[in-house]
Each structure stands twice: as C-alpha cells, then as structure tokens.
Amino acid sequence: MDTKRELTRLIEKHIKIDGTHETEINHLNIIRASTLTEPLHSIIEPSVCFIVQGSKLVMLGEELFHYDSSQYLVTSVHLPIRGKITEADEEKPYLCIRLGFTTEQILEAVANQKEADSYPPRRAMLVNKTTSDMTDALVRLLKLLDSPKDIPVLAPLYQKEILYRILQNEDGDQIKQFAILGSHAQAIKEVIQIINHAYAKPLRVEELAKSVNMSLSSFHHYFKSITGMSPLQFQKMVRLQEARRQMLSEGLEAAEAAFQVGYESPSQFSREYSRMFGLPPKSDVRKIQDNLK
Secondary structure, three states: OOHHHHHHHHHHHHOOOOEEEEOOOOOEEEEEEOOOOOOEEEEEOOEEEEEEEOEEEEEEOOEEEEEEOOEEEEEOOOEEEEEEEEEOOOOOOEEEEEEEOOHHHHHHHHOOOOOHHHOOOOOOEEEEEOOHHHHHHHHHHHHHHHOHHHHHHHHHHHHHHHHHHHHHOOOOHHHHHHHOOOOHHHHHHHHHHHHHHOOOOOOOHHHHHHHOOOOHHHHHHHHHHHHOOOHHHHHHHHHHHHHHHHHHHOOOOHHHHHHHOOOOOHHHHHHHHHHHHOOOHHHHHHHHHHHHO
16 A cells, blocks of 8 residues: 555545544644635745645735645744635545644754855745655554554654755755744744734834844845845734634624734725725624624
8 A cells, every 4th residue: 555545545434524633742733624615814834744645725915825735834832824625525535744843843943054144035935746765654653643642752753854854955955944043044044933923013114123133124124035025024914813712702893803914004904904804803703604604
C-alpha cells in the first residue's frame, strides 16, 4: 500500500465526521470536509498543512495559493487569510493534516547555518511539493494514534523529522528567516505578534517601525514583502475577523463588537465589514446562524 492510501486509511479510521479535529498528539489536527466551501476567514497559526485528499485555495491579501494532495502549505507567522475547499465530496472527502510548529523547533534545525543577512525577507506563506520522506514520517506519526503510550516519546521525533525535511526542501529559507535573531523577518514577526494581541489599540506605524529599528519606508517594504499587505490592512482584517467571532460566539451587537475591536465609528465598521464579508454585520451573522441550523 502506498503512503497516500495509508494516510487516507489512518485518517478515516479515526475521523468519521466533518470538522477540524484535535488529536492526542500535540499540535496535530486533522481536517475533514465532504462538501465544497465558500471562502472562510480565519487567523492561521504557524503550521504546515498536508492535503491527503482534495484541494484548497488560500488567499493572503491579493495573492492566491492553490494546493492539492501532491503539495503542502507552510505558514510561518500568524496571518489573516481566506480559505476555500475546491475539491471534496461524500465519496472522497477533503482530508488534511495540519501540524503546528514553534520558533524553537525551527531554531533546532537551523543551528550553525547561515547568518541573518543571508535571508532576504520573503512571503510568510509558501506551497511546495510533498516528498516521499515527508509522507513516510506522516504515516509513522499518525500510526501513533493507535498506540497512545508511545506518543510522548516518538511523536516529537517524527514531528522534528517532518519539519527538518521541509526546512531542507526548496524554499526552506522562507521558514528559517523568521527564527534568525536580528533578521528583518524576525523583526516583522514581532510586530505581527503585537498587532494580533493589541488589535483594538490605534496603530501607530511610526512607533512600530522605531521599535524594530527600521525607517518608515523600510518597515512598510518588509512588512508587505512578508504579509502581502500593509500594516493597516493587516490590522483591519484582524479586527473584522475578531468582531465577527464576537458576534457569533458571544452574541454581541454590531456596535458593541465594533467598539470592542477598536472602531470609534459604527458606520465605518459596517462599511468595512460589508466590504470584507459581502454583507452588513447583522445580515452576515444571521446567514451564518441559519446555515448552522
């Protein structure tokens, strides 16, 4: 049995319904979907996603990343995205393995390698071809779900091997750049963390540039090189996604959600929300709730 069929078998053994499923292995989620989806907005964490069956389109700003069962997608920092499953049905559902990773794990793999200046800032998202070495390690990792007692010892080893294979693959430097202390990419990663945690506060771009010892023009250039958007666009996407989450999960009214994420003008919030999600806040929330019934 080839590794792709074995991965499909292992997933179907443990995952019977659609959704994003946590596993007993830290940082390992399995995603299943038996229907195509409309574009879904989310904040994606540093991770690598291996499609085992089906295909997906991910939108970062104006850039499109399409990948299928022969490829993987890596996201190196927290990014606001839109994602759309483009191939799935009841007979052959979309199956995806998502493995999160940390800066510390990258650092282990890049020790004694190139210095920071060797890594010009590049996009924090990439698609590349999955190798047989990666799928072999994934099979061994998923087989641990059948022997939970082995997970604490063996899972970290297999996860490290998978990340090592990715870092050694073509474009691995795009991931390494975010772990190198003193690199421009690492500085922008720090700023992204600030925006994600303090999205409700006014964004003072000059202060952010100064905090990472960059000129304003350099800061804008490097930020857009990595995220595909400006700092203000990035903050807007984070704010609007969080407002949507609060209205759906916490039952907040649109005006209250707008205030909670940092908007002073409800009308401006409504305009920008409609531009991003296609409907005014109240109508959008009602549509989502109706679809869940």
